[in-house]
Amino acid sequence: MEITQLQLDALREIGNVGSGHAATALSTLLQRRIDMSVPEVWAVPFEQVTSIVGQLDTPQAVIYVKVEGEASGKAVFFFPVESAEIVVKALFGTNEPIDLYNEMAQSALKEVGNILVSSFIMALTQFSGIPLQPSVPALAVDMIGATLDAIFLEEGVLEDTVLFIDTQLTGIPKIEGQFIFLPDDGSLKKLLGAMGV
């Protein structure tokens, strides 16, 4: 579908409210200040996602949650491994080195993803009046390109352009993360419709 400027603004606003809630949740969880960027709405060929995430084989901790309900979609939160280590250390209250492949660390990361995505979805539901539920989170600590291609291509189809909302979260010291919400094709109409655009 063609996206108008007004619709792009509405999507950015969805991103703004949702990511704001997610940033607050992360801030509460870690007891640190978390800042967020103004969300960007991208409608680009998937191949160009590199320009958004940087080097495709940079290792990142990627938490993937499916959003189910009448306006379904995919929510992905990813941290560079260094930031993921800081987050897990903060949660465990330790300064010992963390192995992100360890089961405890992985369930902690999944829980962080769960909290972030749930708060995003709650904001989305309040905003649009459309009830949405998050799935159980899945996690991969691996190359960012490899994880994103698996998420975007999961259904075996790929539109020529994909639309997603992207927000950067940063915390002091040295926590960086990125949040992507990717509405399924039909959901976009419903979300925009609920907002009257």
Add this chain to the structure above:
Amino acid sequence: MNGVITVGMADFKTAMVPDLLLTAGLGSCIGICIHDPFLKVGGMAHIMLPTANGSLGGNPAKYADTALVLLLKEISGMGALKSRLRAKMAGGAQMFSFPGKPPVLKIGDRNAEAVEQELKRHGIPLLVADVGGNFGRTIHFDVGTGELRIRTINHGEKVV
């Protein structure tokens, strides 16, 4: 000094000895590597999905079937003989699993099957298939020797 030519997603490139071809961060996507060991030329494609299904729109380098045709055409244009071509492939992983929910479509597996079939259809022997698993791969292909270096984050590195 060898040049390294980077192949992006849904992209394909050719090279001559001593250059290397590189594609980074393959998940369910597949890197198809083809070379002519006599002429020491070759190419690589980074495909995302099995088949274009006859759809004419979009980028043909995205699909196993159409990308291979483009790649072979360009390699032949460099003087390679189809009968001498050899292939290797890597990728096709299943990166995520949701507890209690088996994936409906294992797109990585389907990509690997499609590449295998298309190579067979073109009569090109597939020497190595490093596919599957739940991890990403970055690959370097030496078109001179046909060596394929496969790097992962947590599953080691190997040359096949």
